[in-house]
Structure formats: structure tokens, C-alpha cells
Amino acid sequence: MKRFTYKAKEQSTGKSIKGTIQAENERTAGKLLLDRGYIPESVKEEGTGFFSKAQTKVTANDRITFTRQFATLIGAGLPVAQSLRTVAEQTEAKGMKAVIEQINADIEAGRSLGEAFGKHPDVFNNVYMSLIKAGEVSGTLDSSLRRIAEQEEKNDKIMKKIRGAMMYPLISLIVIILVFVYMMVEVVPEVENLYVSMDETLPMLTQILVGIKDFIMNFWYIVLIILAVVIVSLKQFFKTTPGIRTSANIKLNIPMFNDLFKLLYNGRFARIAQILLSTGVSVLDSVHIAGEATDNVVVQDVIEEAATMVQAGKPLSVALKDKDYILPLVPNMAAIGEESGKMDEMLGKAAQVYEDELDEKVNAISTMIEPLMLLMLGGIAAILVAGVLLPIYSLVGQIG
Numbered sequence: 001m002k003r004f005t006y007k008a009k010e011q012s013t014g015k016s017i018k019g020t021i022q023a024e025n026e027r028t029a030g031k032l033l034l035d036r037g038y039i040p041e042s043v044k045e046e047g048t049g050f051f052s053k054a055q056t057k058v059t060a061n062d063r064i065t066f067t068r069q070f071a072t073l074i075g076a077g078l079p080v081a082q083s084l085r086t087v088a089e090q091t092e093a094k095g096m097k098a099v100i101e102q103i104n105a106d107i108e109a110g111r112s113l114g115e116a117f118g119k120h121p122d123v124f125n126n127v128y129m130s131l132i133k134a135g136e137v138s139g140t141l142d143s144s145l146r147r148i149a150e151q152e153e154k155n156d157k158i159m160k161k162i163r164g165a166m167m168y169p170l171i172s173l174i175v176i177i178l179v180f181v182y183m184m185v186e187v188v189p190e191v192e193n194l195y196v197s198m199d200e201t202l203p204m205l206t207q208i209l210v211g212i213k214d215f216i217m218n219f220w221y222i223v224l225i226i227l228a229v230v231i232v233s234l235k236q237f238f239k240t241t242p243g244i245r246t247s248a249n250i251k252l253n254i255p256m257f258n259d260l261f262k263l264l265y266n267g268r269f270a271r272i273a274q275i276l277l278s279t280g281v282s283v284l285d286s287v288h289i290a291g292e293a294t295d296n297v298v299v300q301d302v303i304e305e306a307a308t309m310v311q312a313g314k315p316l317s318v319a320l321k322d323k324d325y326i327l328p329l330v331p332n333m334a335a336i337g338e339e340s341g342k343m344d345e346m347l348g349k350a351a352q353v354y355e356d357e358l359d360e361k362v363n364a365i366s367t368m369i370e371p372l373m374l375l376m377l378g379g380i381a382a383i384l385v386a387g388v389l390l391p392i393y394s395l396v397g398q399i400g
Helices: 026-035 050-056 060-075 080-090 094-108 113-118 126-138 141-197 204-237 241-253 258-278 283-293 297-311 316-320 329-340 343-399
Strands: 002-010 016-023 038-045
Touching: 002 026, 016 026, 016 038, 016 094, 026 038, 026 094, 060 080, 060 094, 060 141, 080 094, 094 113, 113 126, 126 141, 126 258, 126 283, 141 204, 141 258, 141 343, 204 241, 204 343, 241 258, 241 297, 258 283, 258 297, 258 329, 258 343, 283 297, 297 316, 316 329, 329 343
Parallel strands: none
Antiparallel strands: 002 016, 002 038
16 A cells, blocks of 8 residues: 555645545545545645655654544544544644545545454554454443553553663673774874884784784774675575574573563563453453464464364463463463453453563563673773783883
């Protein structure tokens, strides 16, 4: 689906308007505008360059804001089409605005809300779609939308915390590398020149540092090319099926962070399953969708195995028990839910436990990383002192 910018006039008032619309081609875009009661004056496809794509990208915040506004208007009793038009008028983000306008066009064309939202899988995932459909059928669309917004806000908050915990060591490592390179390029040559001017032999460690310095100064462009090739290759690899699976396995087994990711995926599975079950989605469908929502193919495969067992008649608690990467509280709370008839409530409690533990884990990792970074920085400083300052003191001692 392409995006087009348009200028048009309202047939009823003659008022000039402009905006964006999604359509297969320019002609279809013009027809959609006519169907909405507008007379098109110009319809042009939006650019496809990097900056255009960046401007039309729909972020999590865009989606959350839209969902909140849409839920409020639906809860106030406004018709779906009118609610969508109102939200579109208030939305400044180009990408989200275009999606809302296309959904509204489909609604006005007689399609169901589920069908209209389903045309945008890159914006609305299966969890979102399932809750939309359940809310549409049950007449509780506003509450379903509020639940979606709340869950997306939680997910966004959790992911920001995790990124923050992982960003600190990355930034610290970059600073350490920059300091090392500066010392190699600026300080080590001075030591080398000093020894050469006095016709003295450099100590072994200093010779090694001089060799590193020469390589950096003479072949820096090769280093940059290699780094660029490695980064681009890894980025492309992690988009492939084997790469996605490799990334998933790394997250589940990487030291220090593996427990954090297990808490994330188990909490996400339990929370999404709880929301789906509470809106009337079947246990089997909830397990399928919640498994996909974990966003880790390895965990998803494990949950799909459990779903197969549920389909064969096994209770969910039995199907999840002793499965790899499934933490014990999930099947235990599922068993209590099966006995009490409150499966959604029990899974919600399990999710809350894991979300709280995740917060504590993120804070603990941040606390652990600081001394590790200081230790690494101290190690590099010790090498530089041994290779730069000690030779200078030794030379001064010889002169004295």
C-alpha cells in the first residue's frame, strides 16, 4: 500500500483541505477521496527515500496515543467512523495519520473494524487484532482498546529499561576505546620519539603499543571498512530466519542478561494470555497469540508445543510444566486458575510477579555493570601506565 499526499475541496462546502491517504495507486487514491465527498485537485505519491520513510514510520508512542484517543471517543458513544475522523484530524504523526485515514476509508466502505485494522500488520500485531475483534463482537471495544493501550505502555516502559541497562556498558566501552585510541595516537608516539632520540631500545610492552599505534595510523581506513562490513553483515544476518533464531538463543543464554530476558518473555506471555482470556478469547487461541507476542522464536516454539498438547486435551498447566525457558510460576498459577475457574486472574498475578522481578533485575544489572566497567578501564589504564609512563621513569632514572 502506497501513501499519497493530496489537495482537495469538500463537495458540500468548497473548503480546501490537504492530507495523506493510503491506496494501491494514484487513481485509487482519487476514487477514495471522491467516496469521502472530496473533489481531488492534486494527488502525489510520497517520496520513498530514507527521510520520507522515517517521517511515515509509526512508533509505539504514535500507536498508544491513537489507541487512547480512539478508546475515549468510542467510550463517549461516538460512531466508529466519526471517532476515526476526529482522531485523524488531531494526529500530527504522518505515518499514523495515513493509517487512520485508510482504516476509516475501509470502515466507510462497509468493512468490519477487524478487517480494516488487519490491512496494517506492520502497525497492529496479532494481540492488537485479537483484542479488536473480541471487543467488536462483545460490544466492549472501548475497554479492549484501553487494555491494549495499557499493555503497550507497559511493554514500552519495560523495553526502555532493558535498553537503558544494556546501553550503559556500550557507551562505557566506546569511551574506553576512544581513550585507548587517543593514547595510542598522541602519547605513544612521543614516548617512541624520546627513546629514538636517546638511541635507547623500547621495552617490549611499549614496542607492542607502538605496533598497535602504527597499525591504527597507517591502516585506519581498513579498520573502518572491516568494522562497517561486519556491522552491515551482522545486521543483514539477524534479519534472516537463521539469524533471528541465533539472536533469540543468544538472548536466552547470554551471561548476566539471560535471566532478565526469561523474565521478560514469561511475563509478556502471561500478561497477554491474561488480557486475551479476559476478553473471551479461547485458551488455545490465547496461547498461540501470547506465544507469538513473546517476540522470541525459541520461546514461541516451546509455547507452540504446549499449544499442541492443549489442542490434544491436556490442561495448560500440564502442557507448560517442565518446558525449556518457561519459568515454574506460569504453569503453577495456570493450575490454580484451572481449579478455581479464574485462569486469566491467576496468569495476571504471575505476570505481575515477573514484571516486578524484571524491574529489580534491571536495577541489579545496572549496579553490577558499573564495577565491571571500572575494572576494564583500570586494566587498560594499567597497560598504558606500564607501556608509557614506566619507560619514561626508567629513562629518567638512567639519565640521572
